[in-house]
Amino acid sequence: LAATLEWMQRIAIDMDEVMADTIQYCLDLYNKQFDRAVTVDHLHGRNLLSAIETAHRQHVRSYFESEEFFANIHVMEGSQDTVRDLMTTYDVFVVSAAMDVPRSFSAKFEWLRQHFPFIPTSHIVFCGDKSIVAADYLIDDNVRNLATFGGEGIIFTSHHNIEETRFRRVNNWDDVRAMFLT
Amino acid sequence: LAATLEWMQRIAIDMDEVMADTIQYCLDLYNKQFDRAVTVDHLHGRNLLSAIETAHRQHVRSYFESEEFFANIHVMEGSQDTVRDLMTTYDVFVVSAAMDVPRSFSAKFEWLRQHFPFIPTSHIVFCGDKSIVAADYLIDDNVRNLATFGGEGIIFTSHHNIEETRFRRVNNWDDVRAMFLT
Numbered sequence: 001l002a003a004t005l006e007w008m009q010r011i012a013i014d015m016d017e018v019m020a021d022t023i024q025y026c027l028d029l030y031n032k033q034f035d036r037a038v039t040v041d042h043l044h045g046r047n048l049l050s051a052i053e054t055a056h057r058q059h060v061r062s063y064f065e066s067e068e069f070f071a072n073i074h075v076m077e078g079s080q081d082t083v084r085d086l087m088t089t090y091d092v093f094v095v096s097a098a099m100d101v102p103r104s105f106s107a108k109f110e111w112l113r114q115h116f117p118f119i120p121t122s123h124i125v126f127c128g129d130k131s132i133v134a135a136d137y138l139i140d141d142n143v144r145n146l147a148t149f150g151g152e153g154i155i156f157t158s159h160h161n162i163e164e165t166r167f168r169r170v171n172n173w174d175d176v177r178a179m180f181l182t
Numbered sequence: 183l184a185a186t187l188e189w190m191q192r193i194a195i196d197m198d199e200v201m202a203d204t205i206q207y208c209l210d211l212y213n214k215q216f217d218r219a220v221t222v223d224h225l226h227g228r229n230l231l232s233a234i235e236t237a238h239r240q241h242v243r244s245y246f247e248s249e250e251f252f253a254n255i256h257v258m259e260g261s262q263d264t265v266r267d268l269m270t271t272y273d274v275f276v277v278s279a280a281m282d283v284p285r286s287f288s289a290k291f292e293w294l295r296q297h298f299p300f301i302p303t304s305h306i307v308f309c310g311d312k313s314i315v316a317a318d319y320l321i322d323d324n325v326r327n328l329a330t331f332g333g334e335g336i337i338f339t340s341h342h343n344i345e346e347t348r349f350r351r352v353n354n355w356d357d358v359r360a361m362f363l364t
Contacts, residue, residue, distance in 0.1 A: 010314075012314070093311075093314055095314075098308075099291075099303040099304060099306055100303075102288065102291050102303070103288070105287035105288055105291070105308070106284065106285070106287055106288065109281075109284050109287070110284075120310070121281040121282075121284070121310050122281060122310030122311040123310060123311060123314075124281055124309070124310060125307065125308070125309040125310075125314055126280075126287070126307070126308040126309070127306070127307040127308070127309075128302070128303050128304030128305060128306060128307075129275075129304040129305060131316065132192075132194070132275055132277075132305075132307055132315060132316055132317065133314060133316060134313065134314055134315060134316035134332055135314065150316055
């Protein structure tokens with residue numbers, strides 16, 4: 001197995017906004033709490049906090065301080081099947097910038113074990129600066145992460161990155177499949 | 183700063199048995215619980231579990247399932263000053279194989295914030311397989327980690343690795359200082 005992995009290309013995959021539909025869940029909570037109807041389309045090019053009313057921002061920030069928040073985020077459509085299939089041809093790591101929200105470690109780990117049990121725990125990474133990641137590709141929605149990564153960054157479309165043109169782009173998991181498995 | 187970091191060599195440093203005197207604290211607990219006087223010298227070339235009485239092994243395993251255990255481990259002698267000084271010349275990351283003990287995430291993070299507050303959280307990594315680490319050097323006591331690392335592995339002496347000859351060796355933090363800062 002070790003000998004095989006040495007010759008496999010390695011894909012690192014971000015968690016929030018790529019495997020996990022974090023913003024949608026955040027909007028669900030926000031709309032419920034404040035009786036609003038904000039959609040991802042409303043966010044076009046902005047981050048969530050700048051798109052909502054100032055008085056509400058602290059409430060939304062507090063979502064990210066709850067372990068329960070991370071436990072309940074939905075899986076991004078198509079991610080489970082495609083990650084499973086990528087693993088037959090690539091050495092796949094999940095790489096999450098969890099250091100921003102230290103309370104999220106356990107909940108993120110449990111979420112991965114629940115929704116992606118076929119990814120071995122040896123292939124889960126919680127980090128801050130993703131320049132530490134040794135991989136051929138990084139699929140990430142965050143331009144900051146892609147810019148410092150040493151391999152090829154692939155941008156996963158999210159409301160906040162739609163203007164970005166420096167990276168090859170995937171809009172969804174079907175696009176990931178088409179890029180890496182066809 | 184970013185431009186400077188690009189030209190700095192990067193050192194990744196393991197946590198348990200390198201920055202944290204994990205085995206010594208484990209022995210302290212064990213000796214107290216079972217009224218024994220096992221020292222690190224008794225372990226010569228063996229791991230802790232194989233060196234103690236069979237009937238006690240499950241108790242010692244359980245130490246690692248407690249958050250409190252990780253919170254109370256002592257800092258390895260000389261590590262704080264040397265890491266701080268390395269950071270003036272190198273891009274330093276802490277890389278811990280925390281995925282083996284998922285309950286340890288928060289406690290390990292808090293321990294680092296308490297004892298190494300000068301290491302930014304962006305430079306803390308919790309992973310499983312350390313082949314994911316992109317760095318020039320990895321200082322680690324674990325041969326398994328050093329063997330798959332892509333840069334130069336530097337072995338930090340621990341009771342279980344004293345027979346190993348494949349890597350440049352440091353016996354303590356004075357040796358680390360001598361190797362990287364003189």
